[in-house]
Amino acid sequence: MTTPAQRWTISADPSSLLVLTNGYQSWSESELRPLTDTPLRASLPWMIDQGQDPLFPPSGQAGVWRSHGLMALIRPDGGGWVGCALDLSRSFAHWEARIDVDRVQVSCSIEGPDVDVVWQETSDVRDTVEQLAAQLGSTMGALNPAPLRVWCSWYSYYLDVTFDIMVDNARLAREKQLPFDVFQLDDGFQADLGDWLEPNPRFGRHAKELPAELKALGFRAGIWIAPFLVGPHSKLYAAHPEWMLQNEEGYPLLFGNNWGGTYATLDTTHPDVLTWLRELAATIRSWGYNYLKIDFLYGAAFPGVRHDASASRAEAYRRGLQAIRDGFGDGFILGCGAPLTPSIGLVDAMRTGPDVAPFWDDEARRVLLGDGAAPSARNALHTVLARWYQHLWYQNDPDVMIARRERSLLSDQERGALLGMLDVAGGLRASSDPIAMLDESALELLKASLRITTPDRPASLTERSGDTVTHFTRGSFNLLGVPVQGLAPHSFSGYTSENSVPSQPVELDLRDPIHG
Ligand code: 9PG
Numbered sequence: 443m444t445t446p447a448q449r450w451t452i453s454a455d456p457s458s459l460l461v462l463t464n465g466y467q468s469w470s471e472s473e474l475r476p477l478t479d480t481p482l483r484a485s486l487p488w489m490i491d492q493g494q495d496p497l498f499p500p501s502g503q504a505g506v507w508r509s510h511g512l513m514a515l516i517r518p519d520g521g522g523w524v525g526c527a528l529d530l531s532r533s534f535a536h537w538e539a540r541i542d543v544d545r546v547q548v549s550c551s552i553e554g555p556d557v558d559v560v561w562q563e564t565s566d567v568r569d570t571v572e573q574l575a576a577q578l579g580s581t582m583g584a585l586n587p588a589p590l591r592v593w594c595s596w597y598s599y600y601l602d603v604t605f606d607i608m609v610d611n612a613r614l615a616r617e618k619q620l621p622f623d624v625f626q627l628d629d630g631f632q633a634d635l636g637d638w639l640e641p642n643p644r645f646g647r648h649a650k651e652l653p654a655e656l657k658a659l660g661f662r663a664g665i666w667i668a669p670f671l672v673g674p675h676s677k678l679y680a681a682h683p684e685w686m687l688q689n690e691e692g693y694p695l696l697f698g699n700n701w702g703g704t705y706a707t708l709d710t711t712h713p714d715v716l717t718w719l720r721e722l723a724a725t726i727r728s729w730g731y732n733y734l735k736i737d738f739l740y741g742a743a744f745p746g747v748r749h750d751a752s753a754s755r756a757e758a759y760r761r762g763l764q765a766i767r768d769g770f771g772d773g774f775i776l777g778c779g780a781p782l783t784p785s786i787g788l789v790d791a792m793r794t795g796p797d798v799a800p801f802w803d804d805e806a807r808r809v810l811l812g813d814g815a816a817p818s819a820r821n822a823l824h825t826v827l828a829r830w831y832q833h834l835w836y837q838n839d840p841d842v843m844i845a846r847r848e849r850s851l852l853s854d855q856e857r858g859a860l861l862g863m864l865d866v867a868g869g870l871r872a873s874s875d876p877i878a879m880l881d882e883s884a885l886e887l888l889k890a891s892l893r894i895t896t897p898d899r900p901a902s903l904t905e906r907s908g909d910t911v912t913h914f915t916r917g918s919f920n921l922l923g924v925p926v927q928g929l930a931p932h933s934f935s936g937y938t939s940e941n942s943v944p945s946q947p948v949e950l951d952l953r954d955p956i957h958g
């Protein structure tokens with residue numbers, strides 16, 4: 443199904459160029475690097491399964507850079523070249539830039555039905571990236587609903603969330619007049635992956651009882667599922683092994699590594715699977731939820747043997763996503779762990795980076811094991827900032843602010859960098875902080891992070907204090923471990939601990955966010 447690659451040769455000194463890459467799915471590393479650098483390549487197979495495209499992972503070789511959908515090369519004057527595919531609803535576009543002695547070989551191969559691709563020289567890479575991203579977004583019918591402010595249970599309570607924790611936090615948020623729109627229950631309420639409608643005794647009650655409590659407090663009810671994943675010990679797996687993506691031997695393919703082991707994924711080219719997904723989303727909607735975070739979506743595009751062997755991976759994925767959209771109707775859908783480009787037009791919002799965590803960096807996993815998709819504040823900033831233009835594809839979800847000082851290793855500067863990330867990315871606002879844990883100054887910081895802003899643009903792509911886009915019109919990030927031009931390590935110039943609000947927050951008029 444892959445057509446022969448298109449190729450271009452760039453006659454420019456490779457050591458003078460930067461490359462802007464876009465990773466495959468929400469968590470995959472995206473960056474702005476000297477072309478001569480070496481990309482990280484994860485050393486454990488499950489990290490590639492879970493954080494990369496196994497059919498087109500980072501090269502791990504000096505001077506060989508891969509990118510999904512869109513890629514740019516940048517000269518010292520800010521001009522350069524931008525490549526973008528123009529319709530990615532049924533195909534993946536695999537870009538590669540490769541140093542060839544004193545020039546650069548660029549290629550784009552399309553996996554799936556052939557599509558038009560542009561590779562364009564420009565005097566301003568920033569403008570051209572935005573123009574081509576806008577063109578792709580409009581061809582694919584990108585959705586642009588009002589951004590929402592979400593409290594999500596994951597980043598404080600993880601799998602130990604309970605019904606009472608949700609209601610207690612919602613009640614306190616109301617008492618303290620915190621401006622959240624949605625209270626979203628994350629992973630932990632379900633019996634197993636796939637057995638979403640059955641409660642986990644640890645949660646205390648059934649998730650269908652929660653929306654009434656949240657609505658009574660004036661919040662929209664949100665919930666998380668990983669709709670394509672199936673646990674190997676689940677009832678769904680036992681009942682329908684033929685619904686799973688298969689390996690070459692005709693058995694369900696088990697891959698990844700989370701929740702203590704591997705998992706299977708649904709084959710979204712199977713008609714009965716699509717009916718089941720549609721009904722799952724409709725059932726959750728009928729419980730009173732109108733905000734749905736769908737996670738680990740890359741499962742439906744994982745390489746394997748499918749019922750409809752003629753479907754490309756992107757096509758198979760989009761059929762599954764369409765079934766969920768059909769079942770959930772006009773409710774708000776947030777994609778996560780999702781192949782980015784085939785989601786455009788079907789999701790309201792998209793996670794555009796790895797998970798934020800209450801610490802700056804996990805150097806062992808990132809540097810020694812080569813996994814740039816690992817949860818950490820640094821990895822979230824790194825990837826989100828390199829995707830500044832993706833608000834043209836959906837509402838960006840740069841992930842949570844962590845305002846609390848307890849149960850967190852983040853410094854004030856690092857909290858400021860997270861606040862700056864939310865400010866420049868625009869889009870959704872989210873927090874998981876236990877409300878009772880927040881003192882006055884943490885509450886102020888949380889409120890500052892809940893202010894909706896318009897997405898910012900880079901001030902420069904050639905000046906950098908880190909291996910991503912760091913210089914924006916509203917301020918600069920220093921992601922390095924040393925001060926740069928008076929800017930402290932791990933900080934944002936628009937926010938410091940002495941100056942507790944962002945320098946130029948741009949507040950939007952929120953349209954009525956309650957639709958459905
Ligand atoms: C629930 C969580 C939250 C979170 C999602 C996703 O590769 N990893 O180690 C890895 C860990 C956690 C993770 C994704 C990847 O989190 O992004 O918001 O919903 O699932 O299980």
